[in-house]
Amino acid sequence: MDTVARSDAQTAIIPRQRAAPTAPARPTTWLTWVAPALVTAVLGGWRLTTPALWADELATWGAVRLSWEQLRELTDNVDIVLAPYYAAMKAYTSIAGTSTVALRLPALLAMIAATLLTTALGRRLGGPAAGLLAGLIFAVLPATSRYGQEARSYAFAIFAGTLALLFLIRLLDRPTVARAAGYAGAVALTGLSHPLSALLVLAAHGAAVAWRRGPRVAAFWLPAAVLGGLPALVLTALGARQRGQLSWIKVLTIDLLQVVPDRIFLSGAVAGLVLGLAVLGARESASLAAAGFGPILLLLVAGLFEPIWSARYVLVSLPALAVLAAVAALRFGPRPATVVLLLLTLIGWPAQLDARAPAGHSEDSAKIAAVITPLERPGDVVVFPDTHPSIPWAPRDIYERYLSPPRPPDVLRTEPQRTDGRFLATECPAATCLGAPPRIWVIRVDNSADPYANMIGPKRKVLADNYQPVRRWQYPLLGITLLERKPSR
Known part of the structure; x- marks a missing residue:
């Protein structure tokens, strides 16, 4: 309290009230959301058109130029699992055209949205700092911008799978019909984007629900999982008739197992750092641990017996792994966590450059x-x-x-x-x-x-x-x- 002397017939000390302090601005609140999404947008937009369309992207280009009847006839014989993606892209390209930018832009937007969801997961697990770091870790992964620049459905599967994980965590916290419905919708969207990824996600989520051992949670999750999983099951069953489309996949061998981390993250060094931190952070959330490691381990085991393994099918694990890595890094303090982020950016930079070369998508088509x-x-x-x-x-x-x-x-x-x-x-x-x-x-x-x-x-x-x-x-x-x-x- 300040005082001021007032001169009159009688000297008195009159109190002067200090103005009520205003609440300080919190720039970090919006920064935790904007910064990761902006990094994903910048890296994803950087040299978006430099890599030539490779074979799979050319398949998208070829499919969207067909008439609706021709597209139906095509997917009746091949690529039925991609029919929803092709249909969506055909509708979109009828307006946007089939330039390289137009073909790749939807994937980039989906990856930006996935970054926002990764940030939300991090905030939910460890607060704003964890959200910011999780979003930034996900944004600087070479695989994030690589598949954010690919005219295929993987970015959509990552987005939908992350949305399903967020709904799962909310459902585990407090089961309600609305949350179960949201979860079912997100799982269905994952299945429409990539059926096998959706089935792997469901299996991992089932492990998380079983870990909770709550009959009330299971009573809400199981019907939602069944309903949400129907698109993936139907497309997988129809796709089984077109097995020849996957004839290029081989059963996993020791040599192939050695390069699995590099194939998922596009950098062995980045993979080692993220996976190491994610293991340390796994105890913080059984749901995130299941979502991060479950799809990879399940498909690896299956790939030892059946020709089914492809690193692209488990990209849905990346957001959960980024969150676990962020939480683990923050245990050591803000400065070490910042060093981790800078180190990931540095060691992943060669892979970022490789992905943006004319043959960055593996094929120098142009x-x-x-x-x-x-x-x-x-x-x-x-x-x-x-x-x-x-x-x-x-x-x-x-x-x-x-x-x-x-x-x-x-x-x-x-x-x-x-x-x-x-x-x-x-x-x-x-x-x-x-x-x-x-x-x-x-x-x-x-x-x-x-x-x-x-x-x-x-x-x-x-x-x-x-x-x-x-x-x-x-x-x-x-x-x-x-x-x-x-x-x-």
Whole structure:
């Protein structure tokens, strides 16, 4: 209390009341939400169009250009598990177009939303500081921006799976019909995004519910899990008829197990630090521990017996692992936690740069134009292999996407790819419509020294008998060979 002297007939001391203090602004409240999402947006938008579309993204591009009837026919035969994603992307691209930015932007937005949910999980477990650090850890993971730049459904599965986890934690805290309904909806959305990821998520959540051992919680969770899991179960059952689409996956071996962390996080060093911290933080939340480690362990065990393992299928674990790592790091104090974040950013930077190279998505598709356009001559044609162990559609998609007209014609094709439910193009039998072009460009998605590899017998014979390779170019998942007609022919 301050006092002031007042001069009059009688001197008196009159108290002067101090103004009531105003509540200090709390910039950290909004910063914990904005900063992680902003980092994800900046990293995800950085060089968004530099990496060429790779085979899976080209499959998305090819699917969304079909009519609705053609898309239905296609998914009746292949990629039924991706039918919801293709349908959503087709509706979206009918407005936004099929540029690289347009194709990848939905995934980036989904990853930004997943970052916000990761922040919410961290805040719920350890307060604003944990939320901020969890969101930032998730944002700087190389896998976050890599799959935030991919025109596939993985980012949507991560978002939906994280939303389901948030609803699960709320349901475990206080079971209500509204929370159970929210959980069921989030699980259903996960299943529509990626059915196998959703089933792994449900199994992990079931372990968390069992750990709680509360009959009331189980009574709310089980019906919600069954209803929410229906889309994943239906799509998985339908997809079982299309098992050939996963023929490229191999049973896990010791050599493959050694690179699992690197495949998930895109950096072995980042994986080691995050997983180590997540183990330390696992005791803080059984739900987060189950969601973080459960899908990975379940699919690893299954992959030892069945060809089902792919690191992309367990990306839904990343947000939970980021939260556990953040909580563990904060146990050592704010400064050590900041050092952890900086260290993750530093050791993950080479992987960030690799992901933004022209071949950052594993396939240097755009190089086809740099090779063929300057060298093509009138009369040139293109020819493609007939098969490939995993991505047989990619050579023609690369040709159609990245080699602008006028270009050497695809003379053997009689029906385009994805026509009448067939994924691959139809060609005239035995290369009878080849004619006698002076030069042929063979486009493939491997670096085989044999330009005729994976071609059917009659076609291979026609080419090998009449043409000889004169030049070859090799890039990641792109091989181009120039054939010239033999002089005697």
